[in-house]
Amino acid sequence: MKHLLFVTMLLTALFVDAQKDKKLTDKTVEKASIAAHLKFLSSDVLEGRDTPSKGQLVAAEYLRTQLERYGVQAFDEYPDYYQPVSMEKVVKPSAGTIRLDSILFSIEEDFLLLNGGDLDLSSSMVFLQDASSDDIKSADVKGKIVVTNAGDGETENARAWFGMMRNKQSAAKEAGALALVELYNSAQLPWSLLVRYFSGERVGLDQGDSEDSFPVIWINNPNQERSELFVSSDSVDVKTSGSEITPFEVYNVVGYVEGTDAELKKEHVVFSAHYDHVGIGQPDSTGDVIYNGARDNAVGTVTVLEAAKNLGKYPTKRSSLFVFFTGEEKGLLGSEWYVDHSPVPLNEIVYCFNSDGGGYNNTSLATVIGLKRTTAEDLLIEAIEAYGLSAGDDENYKEQGLFDRSDNVNFASQGIPAPTFTPGMDAFDDEIFKYYHQPSDEFESLDMDYMYTFYRAYVLAGRMIGNMKETPFWKEGDKYYEAGLELYK
Ligand SMILES: [Zn+2]
Structure with a gap:
């Protein structure tokens, strides 16, 4: 009874409070x-x-x-x-090419720059299948370009690959690599959509550091048809121009x-x-x-x-x-x-x-x-x-x-x-x-x-x-x- 009385009093008190707030x-x-x-x-x-x-x-x-x-x-x-x-307002490069041996890729049609600005790189490559942080750490990637597949080889959700890319990006940067290149092959998120998303202008926070400037490139690799080319080539040239970053x-x-x-x-x-x-x-x-x-x-x-x-x-x-x-x-x-x-x-x-x-x-x-x-x-x-x-x-x-x-x-x-x-x-x-x-x-x-x-x-x-x-x-x-x-x- 006592308990019931207490509960009633409490409820009444709460009700009165709510009435007052109303x-x-x-x-x-x-x-x-x-x-x-x-x-x-x-x-x-x-x-x-x-x-x-x-x-x-x-x-x-x-x-x-x-x-x-x-x-x-x-x-x-x-x-x-x-x-x-x-x-900052970031304008992506308007022009760019990647050359492997005699093959030439062009920006948007074949590749996208996800991170970084104007580039002029000429370097040897290290191919790592899925490039876990440990893979990157134990390979000799200093002064080289790390090439890998986008994703982790298991997750099919291409949107989740962005997060995985961030991890590989920091591991590659830490290990002294020059850039990260990922071969992109997903039926789920078509290349044309990516192009629309990553081209043109973007507004982002300006965190005042250069963490984000480490170059990351995605290369369109439908049905893995370009993988062999990257595995077998030793070096690559990357050139992009026309990018702009305006802080505000x-x-x-x-x-x-x-x-x-x-x-x-x-x-x-x-x-x-x-x-x-x-x-x-x-x-x-x-x-x-x-x-x-x-x-x-x-x-x-x-x-x-x-x-x-x-x-x-x-x-x-x-x-x-x-x-x-x-x-x-x-x-x-x-x-x-x-x-x-x-x-x-x-x-x-x-x-x-x-x-x-x-x-x-x-x-x-x-x-x-x-x-x-x-x-x-x-x-x-x-x-x-x-x-x-x-x-x-x-x-x-x-x-x-x-x-x-x-x-x-x-x-x-x-x-x-x-x-x-x-x-x-x-x-x-x-x-x-x-x-x-x-x-x-x-x-x-x-x-x-x-x-x-x-x-x-x-x-x-x-x-x-x-x-x-x-x-x-x-x-x-x-x-x-x-x-x-x-x-x-
Ligand atoms: Zn809203």
């Missing part, structure tokens, strides 16, 4: 301010907020002004709320609100979203060339603004950290940079409540990618249901791997529980593709009644996590559970 949520989240933020961020004037672009800078100015207005503090390191992110700087926008509890304020909850999009591109059937990115990701950006507005006024027990990422569309770059340069140590960040949306097709839902993976699950459901919505996850389209495709994954892989909150999406269907990365993803097409409900659910959920009794964590057995133990030990 009241405070309703006090600040307003339809008009949501609409104004969304309209501004997805306006044509910002030209799709590409990385880098003037439009994105204007968006950043807007975000930091709002943080200031909402009473969010700037870090000493970043007094104007701007965290500089060093990036863009910004994550960051700030914080201190928690109210003497102990719990040492724990931080991150409210994050990427504010970049893909800029100007191919015209659609109406001739529109501006990819406004209202759903992707003005909607997510405004979740963070609405959280800042609320928490700046009514802080939770835990401290709140607000982060707007640049460069998500170029490969999750801003968030990768953030976790390497966080002004708050990562083991003091207990949760990352990210928001990123490709779109929605079900206005009775709020979708949380990773809903069931953290101990905040019940609380997220409670917050969502408090506004008459149901909580959904990515059950119906798990194969899309969305959890690992947005900024939250850079926090998750460090061990920080990090789901992504997004408008209701119960399938990857035509309603999503109608707007996903299209010029038609504009403010006018958003259902503002739904948006208003969605934002209140997000802010309430964020408040409840900030006040949650237990520190949220991964559920046991999760892919990132061990990383979490390691981070917070």
Whole structure:
């Protein structure tokens, strides 16, 4: 009986807390301010907020002004709320040849430069079947070019070969080799797709070292028909030209609100979203060339603004950290940079409540990618249901791997529980593709009644996590559970 009474009291206390958080949520989240933020961020004037672009800078100015207005503090390191992110634009070589004996290969048609710039190499080769790190270490490769097959001879997934290539690359570099050449033979990922992916321009982080400049070449080797040539030849000439690397700087926008509890304020909850999009591109059937990115990701950006507005006024027990990422569309770059340069140590960040949306097709839902993976699950459901919505996850389209495709994954892989909150999406269907990365993803097409409900659910959920009794964590057995133990030990 006593036990039952205690449980009842506890539940009542929790209920009262949640009621209080809901009241405070309703006090600040307003339809008009949501609409104004969304309209501004997805306006044509910002030209799709590409990385880098003037439009994105204007968006950043807007975000930091709002943080200031909402009473969010700037870090000493970043007094104007701007965290500089060093990036580079890399233009791949436009011309190049590889010569073996009398055979001449040309760039794109026969080979691709995955790493490195302009080359002029003339060297002997060492052929290693699959070139494990040990193989490379024990062979005499100093001053030579290492030639091997792409992959490990077992894994058929060509995408996994990229990671294996990185290992061989560092082993070859370490052993003093001049370059790594891999013979590429995969039915799964055709050569033409690789060419499209690795040619032209690419934007990446500028890590300030030359780790990435060690040359790596993939040679098209359909049905292994060129293997014999590489095994039997002694030397090779490689020439490429026309590459260019231009460094530039863009910004994550960051700030914080201190928690109210003497102990719990040492724990931080991150409210994050990427504010970049893909800029100007191919015209659609109406001739529109501006990819406004209202759903992707003005909607997510405004979740963070609405959280800042609320928490700046009514802080939770835990401290709140607000982060707007640049460069998500170029490969999750801003968030990768953030976790390497966080002004708050990562083991003091207990949760990352990210928001990123490709779109929605079900206005009775709020979708949380990773809903069931953290101990905040019940609380997220409670917050969502408090506004008459149901909580959904990515059950119906798990194969899309969305959890690992947005900024939250850079926090998750460090061990920080990090789901992504997004408008209701119960399938990857035509309603999503109608707007996903299209010029038609504009403010006018958003259902503002739904948006208003969605934002209140997000802010309430964020408040409840900030006040949650237990520190949220991964559920046991999760892919990132061990990383979490390691981070917070
Ligand atoms: Zn996005």
